[in-house]
Amino acid sequence: MDGVANTWGYGAMTNSYNDMRNSKAMLFLGSNAAEAHPVAMQHILRAKEDGSKMIVVDPRFTRTAAHADIYARLRSGTDIPFIYGLLWHIFKNGWEDKEYIARRVYAMDQIRREVEKWPPEEVENVTGVPKEKVFEIAQTMAKNRPGTIIWCMGITQHHMASHTTRLFCVLQLALGNIGVSGGGANIFRGHDNVQGATDVGPNCHTLSCYYGLAEGSWKHWCRVWSLDYEWVKSRFDMTRQYDAGGGKTAYTMNMPGIPVSRWIDGVLEDKANLSQRDNLRAVIFQGMACNSQTRGVEMKKALEKLDLLVISDPFPTHMAVMSDRKNDTYLLPTCTQYETYGSATASNRSLQWREKVIDPLYESLPDHVILYKLAKKLGFADELCKNIKVTNDEPLIEDLLREINRGAWTIGYTGQSPERLKLHAQHRRTFDPRTLKAEAGPCKGDYYGLPWPCWGKPEMKHPGTPILYDPSKPVAEGGLVFRANWGMDYNGQSLLAGGVYSKGSELKDGYPEFDAEILKKLGWWDDLTPEEKKEAEGKNWKTDLSGGIQRVVIKHGCAPFGNGRARCHVWTYPDPIPVHREPLYTPRFDLVKKYPTYPDRKAFFRLPTRYASIQSVDHSTKYPLIFTSGRLTEYEGGGEEQRSDAWLAKLQPEMFAEVNPKDANNAGISDGQYIWLEGAEGGRIKVRAMVTQRVGPGTVWTPFHFGGWFQGKDLYEKYPQGTAPYTRGEACNTATTYGYDSVTQMQETKATLCRITPA
Amino acid sequence: MARMKFLCDAERCIECNGCVTACNNEHDVPWGINRRHVVTLNDGVSGEKSISVACMHCTDAPCAAVCPVDCFYTTPDGIVLHDKDLCIGCGYCFYACPFGAPQFPEGNAFAERGKMDKCTFCAGGPLPDNSVEEYRMYGRNRIAEGKLPLCAEMCATKALLGGDGNIVSEIYIQRITKRGGKSQAWGWETAYHFKPAKEKNP
Numbered sequence: 001m002d003g004v005a006n007t008w009g010y011g012a013m014t015n016s017y018n019d020m021r022n023s024k025a026m027l028f029l030g031s032n033a034a035e036a037h038p039v040a041m042q043h044i045l046r047a048k049e050d051g052s053k054m055i056v057v058d059p060r061f062t063r064t065a066a067h068a069d070i071y072a073r074l075r076s077g078t079d080i081p082f083i084y085g086l087l088w089h090i091f092k093n094g095w096e097d098k099e100y101i102a103r104r105v106y107a108m109d110q111i112r113r114e115v116e117k118w119p120p121e122e123v124e125n126v127t128g129v130p131k132e133k134v135f136e137i138a139q140t141m142a143k144n145r146p147g148t149i150i151w152c153m154g155i156t157q158h159h160m161a162s163h164t165t166r167l168f169c170v171l172q173l174a175l176g177n178i179g180v181s182g183g184g185a186n187i188f189r190g191h192d193n194v195q196g197a198t199d200v201g202p203n204c205h206t207l208s209c210y211y212g213l214a215e216g217s218w219k220h221w222c223r224v225w226s227l228d229y230e231w232v233k234s235r236f237d238m239t240r241q242y243d244a245g246g247g248k249t250a251y252t253m254n255m256p257g258i259p260v261s262r263w264i265d266g267v268l269e270d271k272a273n274l275s276q277r278d279n280l281r282a283v284i285f286q287g288m289a290c291n292s293q294t295r296g297v298e299m300k301k302a303l304e305k306l307d308l309l310v311i312s313d314p315f316p317t318h319m320a321v322m323s324d325r326k327n328d329t330y331l332l333p334t335c336t337q338y339e340t341y342g343s344a345t346a347s348n349r350s351l352q353w354r355e356k357v358i359d360p361l362y363e364s365l366p367d368h369v370i371l372y373k374l375a376k377k378l379g380f381a382d383e384l385c386k387n388i389k390v391t392n393d394e395p396l397i398e399d400l401l402r403e404i405n406r407g408a409w410t411i412g413y414t415g416q417s418p419e420r421l422k423l424h425a426q427h428r429r430t431f432d433p434r435t436l437k438a439e440a441g442p443c444k445g446d447y448y449g450l451p452w453p454c455w456g457k458p459e460m461k462h463p464g465t466p467i468l469y470d471p472s473k474p475v476a477e478g479g480l481v482f483r484a485n486w487g488m489d490y491n492g493q494s495l496l497a498g499g500v501y502s503k504g505s506e507l508k509d510g511y512p513e514f515d516a517e518i519l520k521k522l523g524w525w526d527d528l529t530p531e532e533k534k535e536a537e538g539k540n541w542k543t544d545l546s547g548g549i550q551r552v553v554i555k556h557g558c559a560p561f562g563n564g565r566a567r568c569h570v571w572t573y574p575d576p577i578p579v580h581r582e583p584l585y586t587p588r589f590d591l592v593k594k595y596p597t598y599p600d601r602k603a604f605f606r607l608p609t610r611y612a613s614i615q616s617v618d619h620s621t622k623y624p625l626i627f628t629s630g631r632l633t634e635y636e637g638g639g640e641e642q643r644s645d646a647w648l649a650k651l652q653p654e655m656f657a658e659v660n661p662k663d664a665n666n667a668g669i670s671d672g673q674y675i676w677l678e679g680a681e682g683g684r685i686k687v688r689a690m691v692t693q694r695v696g697p698g699t700v701w702t703p704f705h706f707g708g709w710f711q712g713k714d715l716y717e718k719y720p721q722g723t724a725p726y727t728r729g730e731a732c733n734t735a736t737t738y739g740y741d742s743v744t745q746m747q748e749t750k751a752t753l754c755r756i757t758p759a
Numbered sequence: 760m761a762r763m764k765f766l767c768d769a770e771r772c773i774e775c776n777g778c779v780t781a782c783n784n785e786h787d788v789p790w791g792i793n794r795r796h797v798v799t800l801n802d803g804v805s806g807e808k809s810i811s812v813a814c815m816h817c818t819d820a821p822c823a824a825v826c827p828v829d830c831f832y833t834t835p836d837g838i839v840l841h842d843k844d845l846c847i848g849c850g851y852c853f854y855a856c857p858f859g860a861p862q863f864p865e866g867n868a869f870a871e872r873g874k875m876d877k878c879t880f881c882a883g884g885p886l887p888d889n890s891v892e893e894y895r896m897y898g899r900n901r902i903a904e905g906k907l908p909l910c911a912e913m914c915a916t917k918a919l920l921g922g923d924g925n926i927v928s929e930i931y932i933q934r935i936t937k938r939g940g941k942s943q944a945w946g947w948e949t950a951y952h953f954k955p956a957k958e959k960n961p
Contacts, residue, residue, distance in 0.1 A: 034773040038915040045771050045916055049937045063773055066807035633775040647783040650790060651776050658803075694803030 009483025015184030016348035022182035025147030030154020077751030085123030097176025196345025204257035224407030289638020296734030318707025350449025412453020484562025515540035639705030655729025679735030771918030786898025
């Protein structure tokens with residue numbers, strides 16, 4: 001998501017599932033929609049029936065691939081070379097959208113130089129995709145526009161993930177496919193509120209809605225929360241600054257925290273190497289599936305070292321049983337989404353209001369009640385809910401959303417009041433399933449769920465933005481341009497759009513983001529009301545709590561965040577232009593010299609992070625097979641909820657590993673027998689072999705939803721009585737290995753190594 | 760009179776098993792019984808196709824023709840139901856059925872299998888509509904409530920269609936006209952004597 005945001009402004013799906021009905025080509029990479037997003041498939045298959053070409057590129061012949069017009073099998077972790085392979089044909093044949101690039105894109109010429117390093121033979125050598133296939137896919141994407149690209153965790157869970165996602169964006173920019181209906185970068189999120197959680201919630205590197213961690217960001221939110229900045233500051237360790245990486249130091253208040261992917265290291269790493277006072281000693285896991293996290297063997301050690309462990313979940317999770325902890329471990333029974341209500345944000349940035357179906361079962365409580373009670377014990381409940389009505393320890397959900405509305409100007413989470421969302425839910429039938437627009441009724445003109453940015457205050461009645469960066473509509477009606485987030489120019493080239501503007505814009509060229517001063521220069525200042533003027537003075541479109549700047553700018557047809565170019569060159573990244581780097585655990589050690597990873601880093605999200613020291617050893621002699629993982633339809637995430645459901649459990653009763661017949665023969669394994677799968681760091685799992693050509697020779701695949709076994713042992717007796725899920729099995733991540741994205745610290749789950757032996 | 764039919768469009772079925780789960784939950788069928796299955800051909804290789812299969816409620820139901828106790832009957836809507844109070848669990852219907860629909864809950868000595876169970880098109884059985892006994896023996900009677908079978912209603916991709924045969928045909932014809940392919944209304948020839956080409960259909 002970071003890679004996408006750094007390209008054109010926002011890290012989110014640009015279009016929607018529904019809009020894919022307008023696509024002429026659909027390229028799936030690292031996405032198995034048929035199993036992970038079955039409901040989205042109705043739009044995809046409808047597009048296909050209308051003649052759209054469906055292309056699936058995946059190490060595994062997935063159930064999605066079964067429906068594709070073109071399928072290509074690629075080696076795990078080689079998506080960057082594959083995209084360069086497509087771009088090689090696109091540039092060679094002049095299929096790129098030259099006018100689009102000239103007016104809306106920055107530094108495509110630097111991409112061209114990298115593309116030259118990837119002639120068809122080299123792409124085939126590295127990715128394993130036959131060069132004829134690469135040409136066929138490039139040609140199909142070029143001749144069938146608008147086309148969309150879809151990706152999921154098969155792309156984002158790599159140590160090269162941020163660069164990979166960025167290059168996908170570049171491909172779409174080269175084809176002129178962004179900001180048009182039927183085009184877009186359609187990133188499918190994993191479950192119903194992933195997008196919302198990312199937007200408003202639990203990020204370790206930024207305050208809500210991507211405001212960052214700078215002093216100004218804290219001050220903005222303190223104003224929204226009606227809190228004294230100095231009081232908030234006093235909650236942090238201000239005794240000293242710590243190593244923030246890159247030769248800088250910072251207070252922890254202004255430094256990214258330890259990400260969830262690395263909590264193990266926060267516990268186990270030598271204190272002296274951390275950029276904070278102490279190791280993590282107490283951890284609360286709220287709705288957290290530890291079995292979907294890598295390095296299970298070390299996780300067990302970390303769990304056993306913690307002073308306090310709290311698990312807040314509807315079911316006892318794999319984490320509750322996997323360690324040998326005896327004391328100071330608490331399970332908090334927590335409600336499912338059906339036992340509470342509120343808004344959830346879908347992949348396409350639409351917010352949906354949902355009702356409570358049943359009252360909380362047994363003694364379980366909703367998440368927000370648990371958090372409030374915890375704050376009460378810790379002594380800051382009043383500060384937590386200063387603007388929020390609390391009844392019987394339950395903060396009012398409508399007020400929570402209203403507080404988000406008051407502060408979230410960056411991404412336009414401001415217009416979606418509880419009242420508007422409830423009205424949408426009530427009149428769901430009036431929205432068109434293809435355009436998402438209500439053509440009649442009380443929501444007339446709105447897009448379903450007011451997809452963000454829904455600019456200004458709710459009273460402004462912005463309809464939401466169904467397609468990001470689409471200049472064919474006025475901003476007031478959901479149109480947009482690329483965000484100008486990185487200044488006016490870089491290295492002598494303009495970062496502002498050239499002669500492109502959204503429909504009805506009074507500024508007929510690129511422009512920077514708006515603040516009070518610019519409004520005055522343009523003579524638009526007096527369009528503000530006296531109250532708005534009072535608040536907006538000295539502020540910008542992100543910090544003006546009156547919403548006046550956004551209102552006036554949009555009235556003049558402009559986008560509050562400016563009108564910039566999408567960037568192919570991101571100078572703040574470890575690789576400003578994406579380059580291929582072999583996985584840390586690569587089966588092609590011969591390629592490491594040419595495509596090496598990064599040097600190890602000393603302080604990155606407060607932790608030392610290893611790259612080269614792992615990759616410099618050839619692990620493939622002992623562990624010759626690629627080990628990758630993915631989704632089953634029946635289960636989701638860690639699978640606790642579904643494995644505890646009788647109807648779903650019986651459909652997928654056992655953990656298994658897909659093994660190609662060739663590898664099975666070599667290892668003396670037959671279909672259905674138990675095998676040991678040992679990961680390259682020594683973690684072992686005992687699973688059934690499913691011998692199938694679904695995976696190619698040299699690749700082993702497992703689902704990641706199982707838990708309740710650890711290294712061959714069923715942990716049934718460790719569950720509190722009557723709570724063990726029907727289906728238990730090895731967590732595949734007991735056998736996965738080290739590896740973290742060089743920008744976001746996302747874990748590497750999709751390209752590591754293993755070996756298999758009969759059990 | 761309208762006639763109820765099922766149709767599964769293999770071009771749209773993604774083997775998500777949503778239909779199977781909807782059915783199991785709606786009718787609270789015991790473990791081991793699957794009134795509906797998803798069958799996958801060429802699993803994991805090029806040409807992989809999946810199709811959801813249950814009782815097709817045939818026009819001249821072969822199960823009824825072989826049943827020694829005559830427990831089957833066809834409703835005015837064309838739904839094939841059976842009376843579990845008459846059923847002796849002989850299993851003849853299982854051999855006669857071209858779709859593998861009949862299910863038997865038990866496997867006891869002397870090949871005693873228990874009363875046959877199968878898809879009811881969510882139409883219950885011969886007991887009073889929506890009575891407790893009907894639900895216990897045959898599952899929910901949605902048809903009596905004016906609702907269509909839940910499996911098709913919940914199908915994510917609308918691969919599985921269930922309802923008035925004319926409407927089902929109409930939806931499917933629109934799809935194949937768009938796709939430009941020929942009709943592959945799987946099972947219709949067997950179940951409903953449907954002739955895919957220009958021949959006159961019943």
